[in-house]
Amino acid sequence: MLELQDFISKENTYIFQAFFVIFLALIADLIQKFVFKRLAKKAEKTKNKWDDAVLFSIPRPLSVIIWVSSIAFSAEIFQKETGAVIFEAFDPLRSAIVIASLAWFLIRFIKRTEKNYLTSDEDYDPTTMDAISKLARISAGITAALMILQTLGLSISGVLAFGGVGGIAIGFAAKDLLSNFFGGLFVYLDRPFAVGDWVRSPDREIEGTVENIGWRVTRIRTFDKRPLYIPNSIFSQIAVENPSRMSNRRIKETIGIRYDDASKIEIIISQVKEMLKDHPDIDPTKTLIVNFNCFAPSSLDFFIYTFTKTTDWIKFHEVKQKILLQIIKIIEENDAEIAFPTSTLHLSNQELLNKAEPDSK
Numbered sequence: 353m354l355e356l357q358d359f360i361s362k363e364n365t366y367i368f369q370a371f372f373v374i375f376l377a378l379i380a381d382l383i384q385k386f387v388f389k390r391l392a393k394k395a396e397k398t399k400n401k402w403d404d405a406v407l408f409s410i411p412r413p414l415s416v417i418i419w420v421s422s423i424a425f426s427a428e429i430f431q432k433e434t435g436a437v438i439f440e441a442f443d444p445l446r447s448a449i450v451i452a453s454l455a456w457f458l459i460r461f462i463k464r465t466e467k468n469y470l471t472s473d474e475d476y477d478p479t480t481m482d483a484i485s486k487l488a489r490i491s492a493g494i495t496a497a498l499m500i501l502q503t504l505g506l507s508i509s510g511v512l513a514f515g516g517v518g519g520i521a522i523g524f525a526a527k528d529l530l531s532n533f534f535g536g537l538f539v540y541l542d543r544p545f546a547v548g549d550w551v552r553s554p555d556r557e558i559e560g561t562v563e564n565i566g567w568r569v570t571r572i573r574t575f576d577k578r579p580l581y582i583p584n585s586i587f588s589q590i591a592v593e594n595p596s597r598m599s600n601r602r603i604k605e606t607i608g609i610r611y612d613d614a615s616k617i618e619i620i621i622s623q624v625k626e627m628l629k630d631h632p633d634i635d636p637t638k639t640l641i642v643n644f645n646c647f648a649p650s651s652l653d654f655f656i657y658t659f660t661k662t663t664d665w666i667k668f669h670e671v672k673q674k675i676l677l678q679i680i681k682i683i684e685e686n687d688a689e690i691a692f693p694t695s696t697l698h699l700s701n702q703e704l705l706n707k708a709e710p711d712s713k
Contacts, residue, residue: 370426377422381415388414401468409460413453420449447503455496462488478547482565483540535584536567544587549596556590558582600635600659601668607679608651613688617644621654623682628658633671635661651691 388411395404424446431442466485470478545551545562551572552559560574570587572580609617625642628634638659645653656679660671683690 370429373422373426373429377418381418384414384418385411401465401472405461405464405468408464409457413457413460416453416456417450420446420453444503444505448500451496451499451503455492458492459489462492482547486567531585532568532583535586535588536565536570539565539570539584539587544592545594545596549594552593552595553590554593556586558590558592596663598663600638600661601663603656603658603660603672603675605676606645606653606655607683608648608653608691609683610689610691611652613686614652616686616688617652617654620683620686620688623686624654624656624679627678627682628656628675631675633660633662633674635659648691650693 388407392404392407395407398404424442427442462485466481469481539545547562547565549562550560551562558572558580560572560580562570563573563579564571567584569581569583572582574580609620621642621644625640628640628642629636634640635658639657640659641655641657643654645655647653656675660668662668662671680690
């Protein structure tokens with residue numbers, strides 16, 4: 353029994369030291385998870401969008417740092433006692449993993465902050481938030497990668513020089529990919545449309561609602577519910593309409609009255625114009641025209657040209673329907689009729705006589 357105690361105390365003390373470090377890491381990890389979980393629940397009840405993002409993002413990366421640090425410390429204990437060279441690799445590896453964990457924390461924090469802003473009651477542009485979030489995450493990832501390379505003993509200047517030379521070759525090989533990337537960047541900067549906008553192009557068969565703006569492609573959901581994936585470089589070559597940003601919707605209609613009702617057209621036009629001026633759904637600050645327009649083959653045509661206050665597609669058609677029905681009512685109240693295409697056949701007297709004579713046969 354005494355020999356076993358001497359063996360433990362004199363020759364294998366470092367083993368118990370290493371396991372004791374691992375045990376402390378386990379306790380520390382459990383404590384930090386418990387503490388941050390409680391703090392995160394309290395932070396979710398506050399109006400501040402940053403505190404819960406920080407508390408939500410810390411636990412997992414911190415767990416990795418605690419365990420990696422404890423394992424590296426244990427490896428250092430083993431290395432001092434045994435002299436094994438393999439344990440010397442744990443120190444730079446620990447530094448690299450700690451840097452990666454910090455970058456992981458930043459990326460989680462950025463994504464959580466973006467989610468908090470987009471789900472808040474305040475009006476934030478989702479396209480701008482998405483662009484800022486992606487740029488910040490890419491920056492954090494690239495910075496962490498360069499720092500890890502430096503920690504592992506690689507020269508950053510050499511990597512950057514190789515990247516400069518290799519970038520030219522990659523640029524020629526992936527010019528379409530780069531053009532789509534910069535096309536996406538210009539979409540984010542110029543903001544011709546945002547997620548949720550209805551867009552269409554008179555140059556291409558593109559029309560639908562924007563669902564996602566990526567760095568390579570933009571996804572548009574067409575009105576028959578099919579997804580349409582558009583490379584971002586296309587948007588620098590075509591014209592894009594954004595009906596979602598229109599200020600008003602236009603009503604432009606031509607209505608024909610019979611030639612027999614020529615004496616009533618002036619009063620009809622006057623009443624239609626007054627009706628539109630007093631209509632609650634018509635914008636009085638925009639152009640409003642009701643005028644006799646032309647002598648058509650079968651009608652006397654007048655046209656209406658006005659703008660509704662609403663831009664909603666469904667409500668616009670309801671307003672337009674009410675206005676057209678009111679115009680029909682005005683025409684009928686003046687004992688007039690809407691014209692429809694007619695043809696008049698003129699016959700000579702001889703033809704009339706031939707038709708009037710009975711068949712001799």
